Amino acid sequence: MSLSALGWTAREAEAFAPYAEQGFVPARVGVAYGATFRVYREDGEMLAEVSGRLRHDAKGRRDLPAVGDWVVVRRSETGDRGTIHAVLPRKSLFSRKVAGAETTEQLVAANVDTVFLMTGLDHDFNPRRLERYLATAWESGANPVILLNKADLIADAAADAVLGELGPVGTGVPVHLVSVKFDRGLEALGPYLQPGQTIALVGSSGVGKSTLINRLLGEERQRTAEVRESDQRGRHTTSHRELVRLPGGALLIDTPGMRELQLWSADEGLQETFDDIATLARECFFQDCRHDTEPRCAVKNAVADGRLSAERLENFHKLQRELEHLARKQDVLAQQEQKRQHRTIHRNARKWLKEKGAK
Numbered sequence: 001m002s003l004s005a006l007g008w009t010a011r012e013a014e015a016f017a018p019y020a021e022q023g024f025v026p027a028r029v030g031v032a033y034g035a036t037f038r039v040y041r042e043d044g045e046m047l048a049e050v051s052g053r054l055r056h057d058a059k060g061r062r063d064l065p066a067v068g069d070w071v072v073v074r075r076s077e078t079g080d081r082g083t084i085h086a087v088l089p090r091k092s093l094f095s096r097k098v099a100g101a102e103t104t105e106q107l108v109a110a111n112v113d114t115v116f117l118m119t120g121l122d123h124d125f126n127p128r129r130l131e132r133y134l135a136t137a138w139e140s141g142a143n144p145v146i147l148l149n150k151a152d153l154i155a156d157a158a159a160d161a162v163l164g165e166l167g168p169v170g171t172g173v174p175v176h177l178v179s180v181k182f183d184r185g186l187e188a189l190g191p192y193l194q195p196g197q198t199i200a201l202v203g204s205s206g207v208g209k210s211t212l213i214n215r216l217l218g219e220e221r222q223r224t225a226e227v228r229e230s231d232q233r234g235r236h237t238t239s240h241r242e243l244v245r246l247p248g249g250a251l252l253i254d255t256p257g258m259r260e261l262q263l264w265s266a267d268e269g270l271q272e273t274f275d276d277i278a279t280l281a282r283e284c285f286f287q288d289c290r291h292d293t294e295p296r297c298a299v300k301n302a303v304a305d306g307r308l309s310a311e312r313l314e315n316f317h318k319l320q321r322e323l324e325h326l327a328r329k330q331d332v333l334a335q336q337e338q339k340r341q342h343r344t345i346h347r348n349a350r351k352w353l354k355e356k357g358a359k
């Protein structure tokens with residue numbers, strides 16, 4: 001597989017250039033088994049371990065490889081194993097909190113271009129949940145696309161109502177009504193599935209993620225459970241690859257953590273998901289107004305005169321509270337480090353998007 005088929009672009013080539021002169025080879029992480037990684041190279045794949053130096057210098061989990069990462073590898077003498085010396089800058093990163101004595105971070109997927117936020121137009125349909133997924137997606141640096149699956153279950157006339165219910169949640173984000181099972185609306189996914197593009201799927205259990213993956217793979221690589229099972233582990237026993245090349249040339253990242261993503265300090269994402277509130281907030285008297293009990297609050301004024309729904313402000317507050325709760329659980333140092341890296345990742349992501357847009 002060529003590097004570009006693995007998602008390599010001018011961006012990675014530039015970051016890798018200094019290493020090329022020193023005899024390193026680039027590879028993309030396809031599977032993470034704890035400390036060992038299966039990496040894909042131009043001429044095949046191999047197992048690789050993180051070098052002692054990289055491990056020692058790592059200030060946090062973020063400095064170590066994740067599925068989807070481009071890594072700098074030194075091959076062993078025999079050539080069948082490798083050592084990972086560096087992780088190239090990411091254009092996006094999904095991570096989540098791991099509950100325990102201390103909240104730590106788990107890297108879920110790196111360098112995802114498009115993340116499909118999937119929901120079913122059955123009892124699963126929940127604009128609030130989509131709002132959270134969106135916040136997480138924006139925070140990651142990947143481009144979110146909303147897939148409303150099981151469109152066959154609602155009358156065509158009801159589709160408008162559903163989109164209306166989605167309201168501002170879907171503003172500025174592509175929204176596609178599809179029926180994976182009946183192969184309807186899937187042609188709309190074409191632009192996101194171009195060769196070398198990396199995609200990932202997020203959504204609760206039962207929305208149709210496995211069905212879509214099977215469809216994209218074009219074969220029954222992954223058994224779709226007809227009945228929703230509480231044991232999710234069974235779903236992943238058949239798939240030994242976490243980064244899979246689809247027949248059309250796009251790359252799919254499917255890790256257990258990716259499918260059901262938890263919130264991880266989505267502060268910046270919060271601003272973008274609620275950009276109507278953020279815009280109004282610029283007119284608030286206090287710069288740090290929480291739109292709660294403060295006087296001369298432009299957001300509450302907008303609710304009072306009907307320009308903003310009370311429900312939306314309530315959701316904003318709810319998500320804000322959750323994020324604050326999460327933030328308190330992290331220790332201060334970890335937070336500072338994370339902020340610094342987020343900024344870099346965001347800067348990189350924006351730069352990358354700008355360059356992509358300029359092409």
Ligand code: GDP
Pocket residue numbers: 149150151152153178179180181182203204205206207208209210211212224225226227
């Ligand atoms: P996952 O848990 O998100 O991977 O969901 P699955 O792919 O296992 O699908 C859950 C159930 O929804 C299965 O019974 C599928 O057959 C069904 N399903 C998937 N897509 C559609 C669709 O477009 N319409 C309808 N009616 N059912 C669907």
Ligand code: ZN
Pocket residue numbers: 281284285289290291292294296297298299300
């Ligand atoms: Zn305010």
